[in-house]
Every structure is written in C-alpha cells, then in structure tokens.
Amino acid sequence: MNKTVEVLPDQPALVARALDLILSKLETAIQQRGQFTIALSGGSTPKPLYEAIGNQKLTWDKIHVFWGDERYVVPDHPDSNELMARRAWLDRVPIPAANIHAVPTLSANPAVDAAKYERHLQEFFHSVPGKFPALDVVLLGMGDDAHTASLFPHTEALKVCDRLITVGNKDSSQRITFTYPFINAARSVIFLAAGANKRPALAQVFASEADDFAYPSRLIKPQGELVWLLDAAAGLELKP
Numbered sequence: 001m002n003k004t005v006e007v008l009p010d011q012p013a014l015v016a017r018a019l020d021l022i023l024s025k026l027e028t029a030i031q032q033r034g035q036f037t038i039a040l041s042g043g044s045t046p047k048p049l050y051e052a053i054g055n056q057k058l059t060w061d062k063i064h065v066f067w068g069d070e071r072y073v074v075p076d077h078p079d080s081n082e083l084m085a086r087r088a089w090l091d092r093v094p095i096p097a098a099n100i101h102a103v104p105t106l107s108a109n110p111a112v113d114a115a116k117y118e119r120h121l122q123e124f125f126h127s128v129p130g131k132f133p134a135l136d137v138v139l140l141g142m143g144d145d146a147h148t149a150s151l152f153p154h155t156e157a158l159k160v161c162d163r164l165i166t167v168g169n170k171d172s173s174q175r176i177t178f179t180y181p182f183i184n185a186a187r188s189v190i191f192l193a194a195g196a197n198k199r200p201a202l203a204q205v206f207a208s209e210a211d212d213f214a215y216p217s218r219l220i221k222p223q224g225e226l227v228w229l230l231d232a233a234a235g236l237e238l239k240p
C-alpha cells in the first residue's frame with residue numbers, strides 16, 4: 001500500500017486537489033484501459049467536488065460512475081447519494097445513462113438489492129464470485145465515528161469479506177455498501193475529510209494501534225494507492 005496524506009489550507013483547496021488527482025487518474029485509465037471507473041461517496045464534503053467535475057469537458061462515454069454506498073431510499077429521496085451526485089454533476093453533463101451504475105433500492109429488501117448490485121458489478125467487470133475487481137478510484141468520506149462508506153463501527157458489515165456488496169446499518173437506517181475488501185481492491189482510494197470535528201476519529205484511524213472494528217476507516221488498506229486529503233481544520237495535529 002502506497003499511503004500519502006495531504007493537508008490542504010481549506011475545503012476549496014481540498015476540492016481543487018481532489019479534482020486534479022481524479023482528472024489525472026481518469027486520463028491514465030482511459031489511455032491504458034479505454035475507460036475510467038469511479039465509485040462515489042455521499043455526505044457533504046464531496047458535493048463541491050462533484051460540481052467541479054461537472055464543469056469539465058471530458059470523454060463522458062468512457063467514464064463509468066458507481067456508488068460506494070447508498071442509503072436505502074428511493075432515488076428521488078432527499079437522502080439519496082445518487083440524487084446528490086446527479087444534481088451536482090451527472091445531470092449536467094452528456095454522460096450516457098448506461099454509464100451511471102446506481103445502487104438498486106427498490107426491491108423493499110436491502111439484501112436482495114445488495115446481491116443485485118454485486119451481480120451488476122461482476123457482469124460489468126467480467127469478474128467471478130470470490131474475485132474483487134479493481135475500480136480506478138474509490139472516493140470515500142469519513143464520519144466523526146470513523147465510519148466510511150456505510151461501514152459503521154461494530155456492525156456486521158465489517159465482518160463481510162467474501163462479497164463485493166453488503167447491507168450496512170447506521171442505527172435503524174439500512175444502507176447498501178461496498179465491503180472493505182472490495183474497496184481495498186481499488187487502484188486508488190481517495191479519502192476526503194474536512195473539519196475539526198474529524199480530528200478525534202482521524203487520531204484513532206492513524207494511530208499505530210486501535211480497534212479496527214471501532215474505527216472502520218482503519219480497515220481501508222488498498223493494494224494500490226491510499227490518499228488522504230484533509231483540510232487544515234481536520235489535519236492540524238496529524239503526524240502522517
């Protein structure tokens with residue numbers, strides 16, 4: 001694992017750096033493999049990044065968008081990660097509808113939809129059960145409790161290591177999430193974390209010893225590249 005930690009002066013600088021990184025990986029991926037695959041995170045931090053990507057002139061037919069996690073709500077629900085990304089970016093660019101690989105949430109059974117998303121990913125990547133296909137980029141945020149995607153502390157989702165997709169739980173609300181082994185198969189994992197409220201969780205995630213199940217972002221150790229992009233408020237005391 002190749003880990004880098006960058007502390008940017010503020011959130012606009014963090015977004016600008018994330019955009020640079022993603023555009024560079026997009027260009028390399030399309031040159032080398034003819035397509036670019038990215039999994040998006042929800043939350044508030046990435047929204048300006050999605051808006052910035054939506055302002056770019058890119059070869060949209062070669063770009064495929066997935067979600068690393070999704071709330072178990074209908075796609076037009078205000079909590080939907082898909083809705084946020086569509087409004088901020090995807091509905092503003094000529095990306096083919098087939099390139100937007102939204103998480104299914106309409107079967108009224110999260111486990112059924114998780115399995116459905118897994119099958120879709122396996123078909124897209126021509127992979128077989130037991131293999132973890134590599135996305136070019138998985139974008140992640142981190143909650144104040146050190147959760148990432150919908151992998152929350154001390155939940156069953158953290159024990160799922162033989163699937164790509166599973167059901168996550170935040171208190172009583174159900175989610176669909178990449179498993180941590182699937183995230184770790186990515187060529188690049190980019191965390192975006194901003195705000196002083198992230199400091200206590202970051203201290204645990206970066207500590208040499210701590211309980212991975214209490215601080216799930218610790219489980220993210222990709223075979224490829226791990227990049228933490230922090231603003232100064234979040235990264236002030238970090239000794240990478």
Ligand SMILES: O=C(O)[C@H](O)[C@@H](O)[C@H](O)[C@H](O)COP(=O)(O)O
Pocket residue numbers: 041042043044045046069070071081140141142143144147148149150
């Ligand atoms: O569906 C979600 O909410 C996200 O995927 C979640 O994991 C998010 O990334 C973190 O909670 C950080 O959220 P902020 O960016 O708002 O701090």
